[in-house]
Amino acid sequence: MRRSSALKPIVKYVLYYGLALIWVVPIIWMAVTSVKPTPEVMSFTPHWIPSSLTLEHFWALLERRPFFLWLANSFQIALLATVITIVVTTFAAYSLARLKWRGRNAIFAMFLTAMFIPWEINSIPLFFIVKDMGLLNTFMSVALPLSALPVSLFLLRQFFINIPTDLEDAAKIDGCGHLRILWHIIIPVSLPAYGALAIFIFIFAWNEFFWSLVALQRSGVRTLPIGLKTLVAASDIQYDLMMAGSFMATLPALIIFLLLRRHVIAGISMAGVRR
Amino acid sequence: MTRIKKAGGGDALVGILFLLPYLVLWLLFVVIPVGYGFYISLHKWNPMGASPFVGFDNYIQLFSNSRFLNALENTFIYAVWAIPLVLVLGLAFALLLKRAKVRGVGFIEGALFFPYLLNVSVVGILWNFLLDPNVGIIPYYIRAAGFPAPDFLNNPALVLPTIAFVSAWWLCGYRMVVFRAGLNAIPEELYESSSLDGAGPVRQFFSITLPLMKPSILFAAILTIVAGLCMLGQVLIMTNGGPGTSSEVLALFMYRTAFESFNFGQAAAVGFVLFAIVFLISMALVRVFGLKSELG
């Protein structure tokens, strides 16, 4: 007899949902804190139910920090990185998966090896390279390196390789060029891979921290993670503002996740194997 | 083979042309920085003037610098805690969800995965609040249960394990999702037939699940090691390397050397050492575990 089936269903429910609850309690606490009056935030005893609801921390934050600018910057960088990744890796993956030319396997092996180069720790030389390119403090300074992540290439190449060649052959006989094959045959059947790739890169870029900290130093180009870090102020720790800022930064992800949960998880499970 | 071969590898021109944009980006942002970093590390690098060549001085100074050695040690302490935590929790959650016979598995999976969507600043700020010795709820409930609350982030022995736990909370959902995909790929018949042979869940885990999952677990392990050794965000936000230098990891030491002391040559040397460590370890593991096929 399996033990798990011996468990009463109710116990199972409590265990599973209890685990899920424990996991999100910190986020719930963040949300509750962000709408509590300051004395209850700073109180030495927890107040789970606020005595009154207030939005003052949100207003205070919006008045002091350009939160929506950070949000817009993060969004633009993530979008740029996603679009550039998709365009650039589509051609590269097609070349490596569907075209026969000498040396392609050697080049692919090179990309594979480089998968284990943690690019962020090259931030010192990258800083000077990007500076010489005149890209410091631009969105491109973050979007371009992210577009070179080998993981995107692997995902698309893997998908392209498994597409049956029949259709393509017929098209070739009809005299179609590579661009038309790509556009009419390969891309349409690869939409799930593109979905996964887009979700993966977007999230990755949205949360990028290490390199953005170095490359985006002007206040006008700060992203959400970098901007939020400015709330970790030098001396007075204002948890009320911090929780309001953190909660606002979490809201877009929360809303999108509630709407597109299946797609996000499917995307990660497809692309995440290599990162 | 149904593929029609064109005469003499005629795709070469198109092939290279199509590959070129990606190749340029990759060279510029992934490969060249490694070499350029090494070049910088051989200089007393001064962005405002002349940068004299100093040979391996920066490296010699590093290995006699106790702060560097301390950061090296901290990096490994963090890695030793964080990597197994992330992997074990990720795998455990994936197995739990696979066996879950409750309604709303998708919801539970979503809850376990969601922290991954938070950015590192939110994670750090939030946990600093949860762990605050005065107003944090975790120390409060530990005290309420009648125990003395450990000073998680201000105790040199606890700070790195604590940050590792926070990292696991943040990241294990990601591994869980990836492992779930691997588990779902294992044919159900294997379990059914072994059940008929009288194998319990534990034996099934060791005789079926683990062997079949081994390549992807090892692969995930390497990726987690790479990420763990390069960790910066969590310490920068949560402790800034403190207390003392108890949580100063290599990436933070490098960042501070460059952007607090403006000693770019030395910082580049730290970066190169870190690169070498990470690269050699991951290559060695790929070799040892025989993961070549997994890469393709």
Place this chain on the structure above:
Amino acid sequence: MDRRDFIKGAGALGLGALGGAFGADPASAATKIWFNTLFHGGDADAMETIVNNIHTSNPDLEIDLTQGAWTEYYAQLYNSVVAEAAPQIGIVDDFRYESVASILYDIQDTPAGNILDLMGAKPEDFAQWNVSLVGGKPLGIPLDQNGFGIYYNKDIFRKAGLDPERFPQSREEFESACEAVKKVGKIAYHPALSGETRYIRRAWLALLWSLNGSYIDNGKASFNNDKGRESLQYLVDMVHAKGWNQPGTNGINQFLAGELGMLQNGTWFYLTAEKAKIDYGCSMPPKFFDRQVAWGGYHLIVLPKQEDDSDSREKLKATAKFLKAFLPFYALWGEMGGAVPMLKAATDNPKLRQSNTWKKQLAVFSAAAASGILQAEPRHPKITDVDLAVEPFTQEAYNGTMSVKDALAKAEVEVNKVLSAT
């Protein structure tokens, strides 16, 4: 949205109307200058008010003000000069001043000439002009002198049977006040603001100076001796043996929660304390050992180096104009920011002297500045690295994870390594 953008937008609308009236377009003639500060909280609000005032009376000066203290401020300043995208004006702490000297203009010798002359100011106008000199050259203009004092909760003092209008002046008095506060179930004292590493070091430095000890001397660490040990031991005892507090706590949180009797904190704490609606007083620390002393520092206005072209020379001239317009606001800086303004005319300003800030704390800090109770860190190009080398050990001692003796011995080794490296 950002309030500044809003104000700028409103200002632009106003300018458009003016342009229509006079047939000129002053908006297009406006020179935009970038001004980055490391302020946050009350002093940031003060600076924003001043900048807005200057813009209103000088519509041709458009100032893009970026504030927010964060640990990356100096990195940002340095990198922006390297990237040839530096702000025209910055603010620098005196203890970081020499480490960024290579990226700052000599303000009497910029591509646009002598900024001080263009401002119509003289060195004698400033209270401590010497502060601005590095190697005999002024790389900045003194803005204010800031430093630590002790803020105390008068309600807790009353509860503990202490006189809320008279802060302890001697060590014995201070210690018995701490015991009295402890007796009524409150936390007695936090010597180091939020408890961050640098504040612990600064709290120790003041005690060291009180014993007439020194930090570095003749290019070497000079604290690993009886004076160093006695002062650090006293700091450690505060949070261990004496039980006035615990290591790892944030004094600001404790104070704002009304749980802390006395908090050592900076001039900049004024506005936060006001907002918290706590009945508080402010005083210099008592004379702990041989002399009364508190940690002090300065803020300097600096001009980071620019790419030399006609545009940047125009901007430097605009910067001089801005700084000239800034001079009358030194008093407001003191009133709103809580630090002692370094312009002689400002400290005598009657409006400042009648302000709430003056009554609540600035009179105390101003007197301390004048009498030399506020003491700045020694000037050295590597002082930042020295501080970073010391801080891990003072913090470990404070936390009780390393003995005072070991901490100072190890700190001495590291400091001497830093100072002897080329």
